[in-house]
Amino acid sequence: MNKILVIGAGGVGSVVVHKMAQLSEVFGEITLASRRQFKCDEIAASVKARTGVTIHTAQVDADDTDATAALIEKLGVTLLVNVALPYQDLTLMDACLKTGINYLDTANYEPRDEAKFEYHWQWAYQQRFEEAGLMALLGSGFDPGVTNVYTAHAKKHLLDRIDTLDILDCNGGDHGQHFATNFNPEINIREVTADVRHWENGDWVTTPALSNKQAFDFPVVGEKNMYQMYHEELESLSKHLPEIKRARFWMTFGDAYITHLQVLQNIGMTRIDPVIYEGKEIIPLQFLKAVLPDPSDLGKTTKGKTCIGNIMTGEKDGEAKTVYVYNICDHEDCFAEVGSQAISYTTGVPAMIGAALMLTGKWSGKGVFNMEQMDPDPFMDMLNEHGLPWQVTELDKPLDF
Known part of the structure; x- marks a missing residue:
């Protein structure tokens, strides 16, 4: 056993x-x-x-x-x-x-x-x-994780060559709070406020945090503002699929979230270096985490859907092609099933799937592996079976920004 x-x-x-x-x-x-x-x-x-x-x-x-x-x-x-x-x-x-x-x-x-x-x-x-x-x-979560497997799936079944990759993470849910993060506040805020890096023509391009904002019409969820960020799967995908000329990551944020975050930054509450308070060292961001809502409690009030996926351009059978592989997940459905909102669900289900594939020997090896190094087929099958079904759409053109 x-x-x-x-x-x-x-x-x-x-x-x-x-x-x-x-x-x-x-x-x-x-x-x-x-x-x-x-x-x-x-x-x-x-x-x-x-x-x-x-x-x-x-x-x-x-x-x-x-x-x-x-x-x-x-x-x-x-x-x-x-x-x-x-x-x-x-x-x-x-x-x-x-x-x-x-x-x-x-x-x-x-x-x-x-x-x-x-x-x-x-x-x-x-x-x-x-x-x-x-x-x-x-990285057996959603992003990283599923997004890496989506890329491997596209390379195996949809495109002979991948030229560009854009990972789009949209949370169209509303938790009713003035300001809250959908996963660990400390980790979330560190990610969002870090410099942006994306992979282009064999090197990293760095830009300021939250400096590139674009509107995108997401399936089911609708039009949302998304911001370019750095995310870790860009590092492993650019290493293991060196053919990719450009790889970017995007995440949606509402105007209220951005306003609150900018104020917190301006007053020093997102600092990760210690400050002295009443003779003791404290980390402002860790204190902020303690006073913000616990993400594990947000499922009770969160309504709406997430849409996370990859837009990939390249070539198939000698012709240019753009594909969009994505998942739609409903916050209320997740809470009804396991008592958590969709952000936790979309990370937890892939962790379970990765573990299952290791335990059954469908994924095996000696050493350290990222998700795109594994056969995508059994993982993609289990996504459909365990609550994160995916869809593939062919787009008329690549992203024009």
């Missing part, structure tokens, strides 16, 4: 274990662990009520490699699914190497003291995982 350890009891962790419980023939024994065990217990009670499956819970400090390794050995698990914070990726990879088990995460490593998220820290583990005969699967 497979034994799995999931670390992280936020919105994504909740979705992961709910969806694992729905596939009990693959996920035999599930343990959910976090620094706050009471959160794990709350999620376990929801899983039991919704699916009838009992999952175990545990307390662990994911910053502590030895403590994590001790828990792994106590439980006898063979796969660690990391849906904790990106700061903890390397610590948890070390714990997997120490105990000889496979590893999966949904976001790449990011140092606490610098808003810089890149894969090179985790790619540096390639030899160690390979020599240990273990597999580490990076």
